[in-house]
Each structure stands twice: as structure tokens, then as C-alpha cells.
Amino acid sequence: MMLCGLWKLTWIEIKIFLREPLGAFGTIGFPVLVFIVLGRVAGRRLEPASLAASSFIRVGLPVLASVLIAISAVLSLITIISIYREGGILKRLRATPLRPQTILTAHVIVKLLLTAATLALMVLAGKRYYPIGVHVPLFSFTIALLISTWSILSIGFLIASIVPTARFAQPIGAVIMYPMIAVSGLFVPIESLPPVLHAVARVLPLGYAVPLLQGIWNGDAWSAHVGDVAALAVVFVVCTALSAKVFRWE
């Protein structure tokens, strides 16, 4: 019975998302565009034989694009939750037998599906337009990205719990989420960061998501990344517990 409400709500939220004038393109199109355009620019400019260039094109950029996919899903979640709260939509849904968790679960499912769809589009586009083509253990990588997204979504909920109004949701979310990329180990190895940033990187999920994504993209076995997955799970549990405490429905 509760499941019935969940699927119906999820399906309606997907339809509503696709009706947003910029929603689908902005969220799905942007990371794919970054991936293809940067890939082609880098492929042309950099000396193909250089080790750094080839590693960036082979692994760095696809993982960066994947992280962008996850972050745009999270930003869209923060925005939607705050708009729904401000408009009294959350409150109206709560005045039904629908459990509060069901409402939030529906949104998480929508965002995970969106992430998977964007990733699929990226890989398809990559096979055709990326300078070196895209050859990747797709199923494993999808799972790795979904685990990472799930973990980052929990930070999104924490942010959505505290943003004062819908107008600030997107900028506050962006200001918190995008700098996380800088300390994710994607550009500079985490070990070589100054001690303070090193510590910060160790508590942020991207510090674990990036090695996981890089490894799986490279064809690592899951057994090599048990620690990363466990850390992402811990981030998820902690953030979910925290936002359950501070989440405001109206």
C-alpha cells in the first residue's frame, strides 16, 4: 500500500521534471556537454603521447563528468525540496497517510534514475565523439556512480534542511558542492594537499567517490574499493541521521 503511493509519486515526479522547461536539458545536457567539449579540446591541444594528458583523457575527464552528473542531481534535489517546502507542497503531502520518508525516497529515486540516464547518454555520446572512445565496465561503473550519488544526495538533504528560502537553495548548494571537487583528489592527489584540506577531503564523500569511480572506470575489482564504499555508506548514514533531526517540513 505504501509502495503503491511511492511508485505513483515517483512516476509523477519524473513526468513533472520532464515538463520543466530547462530541467531535463540543464541537468542531463550540461555534464555530457562538458565531457564531450573538454575531451575534444584536450585531445587536440595536449600532446597525445604525454602521460598526464592521456591519463586525464582516459580517466580524469570521464570521472569529472560523472561527478558533475552526481552534483547536478544533488543541486536539483536541494532546489526541488526547498521549493516544495516553501510552497507548502511537502506539508500538503504530509497531511495524507503518506509517510514522510516515502516522499523523500521518491525524490531520491527520481534523482538516481536521472543520474543513470545521464551516464548512459554520456557513454553513448562518448563512443561516438570522445577522442579515444569510451570502453568501460559499464554496469559496475553505473553502480559505483549510483552509490556515490546516493551518498552525496544525503549531503544535499542536509543542505536542503537548512537553506532558509527556495531562492537561496541553488546558490548555497552550488557554493558548497562545487568546491568539493577541488579537494576530491581529481586534480591534485589528496595526499599532497595541505593538512587542513587533507582533513576536509577525508570527511567529504567526494574524497571516496572519486577514487572509487576512477578505479572502477580503470577496471579495478570491487574488492579493491571496499573502504571507499564503506566510507560513502558512513557519510550517507551520518548525513541522513543529521537531516532527520534538523529537516523542516514547512
Add this chain to the structure above:
Amino acid sequence: MRPVIQVSGVRKTYGPTVAVDEVSFEVNDGEIFGLIGPNGAGKTTTMECIEGLRTPDRGSIAVLGLDPFRQVYKLQDRIGVQLQQAQLQKRIKVWEAVDLWASLYQKKAIDGEQLLEQLGLTDKRNAWFMNLSGGQKQRLFIALALINDPEVVFLDELTTGLDPQSRRAIWDLVRGIRERGKTVFLTTHLMEEAERLCDRVAIIEHGRIIDIDRPDKLVDRHCPERTVVLTTNDPVAEDRFRAIPGVETVNCADSRFTIHGRGDDLVTDVIHCLSENSIRVTDFRTILPNLEDVFLKLTGHSIRE
């Protein structure tokens, strides 16, 4: 018969502000009960405590024999709710909202399409929520409040912001809900709405209930004054009017008399006096007090202030 809603000694504070204080009342099966008072008087807080959306600091509430705090899901399955200033997803279609709501209740939902037809929304079933007019949105919210065939329907400031025509149409819908044997609990700051719609009203101000009764009883109790205004050139009229029992003051300006008095018999007595003395009048009307006057009398200020 046991009351459908029992509220006793409920108090709710937000920080230092006391929103509701020692509120007690009962709502009977099948009646339209109105909680009336100015904005900020505690109407919505009271209603949301009864619906299980807020927890009172003190006091007890029972709805259909259920505790709205501990048995909230059981309760929400059996009641219908319309919230003040609620919105839906901007781009949800009317039929999707009804379909979604129908799937949320354990109880067999009533036919959504039929409900839309009754509420005059059939030709809007594919419209997005954001493109509906204020009246259409309110009718959709009524549909959502009725979709589970609830035993009690809660309506919070149902017609605020609507034009008079939509307001009247909504009043008819609410009377229709009562005719189907449901109990309706509503809040309003419109005295006319309360007077026309409610079987009983509770007047609330500063979080406290001042009085509860049928609207006409409240008027009789607190505003027994009656006023007759008439126009006549008869020179003996003034003395004759002053002789009527129950008349308190008679004012005359030009040939227009304003007669104040008390009691239901005043109007009859004035008419009787006119015919007995063959006084010819060119104008005759009565001014009866209403809930608005009751409110003014009880609180010392108008509800609009």
C-alpha cells in the same frame, strides 16, 4: 451520540508566543462547525493540532475516537484536509493529483472522474496546477480532501482570496458535503461565510475561545438590539413610538425615524403601532445585528482590524 471531535484544554506555544490557550470544544456528527476569528487568532494552529500536523503542548484531542498524535496515519486515512495557502507541484496535472491522492488511502477511494465532474473541473483535468485560477485550485483542493470519502473534512480559510461568485459556488459545495452525512470543520475570518454556512461557530481571539453556539443564538445572546428605520410625516408618530414597550431610543432627523430597542417582538410591535395609529410611512426597514456585531461586542474591535 459521541462527538466526532473532542478538544479539551489545548495549549500551543511557539517560543514566547502563546498561539492557542486552554481551547476546548466539541464537534458533533454531521454538522458544519466553524472556528471564526481574525487572522492570527489561533484558528489554523488549532485545526492543525486536530489534524495531527502539530503537537499541542498541553491538553487532549480525540478525532473519531483516535489520538491525532499517536494514531496519525490511522486518522489521516479517515479524514480529508484542505490546508490554508497550500500549493501543489506547478506542473502536476489535475487528474494526476487526484489519481495520486486516490492511491494514498487504504480506504477505497471514490471515483475521481466523478468527483472532478461534481466540482466542475472535468474540462480542466489535463491542465497544469499552475495554470488554474484561484477558484479552480480551491475546488481541486476540495476534491483532494474528499477523494478518500472521509468522515470528517477540514477546510482552512477555504474562500480567502476568491471573488464573491466563486465563494458562493464553494459554499454550495460545502453544504453538499454535509448533505452526504459528513462532518465539516472549517475556519474563516469572514463573518458572512460563518453565518451562511455553519451550524455552530466558536469565536476565537488571542488563542482563546470566547463563545460557542449557533450563529443566531450568539446574535440573540450578545446583540439583542433591533433597529427599525422608517420615514413618516405623521406629527404624532414620535410619541407613539416612544410608548412601545421595548423601545429604548427614538431619533428623528427630518422625517426619518431610527427606533432602537430590544427583543424579537420589537419589529412586530412597531408594525402594530403603525397600523393601530394609521401612521402612513414612505419607507420602512429593519436592521438586524449579525455575527460581525457579536464579534465587535465581544472583543471591542471589528474582525477586520
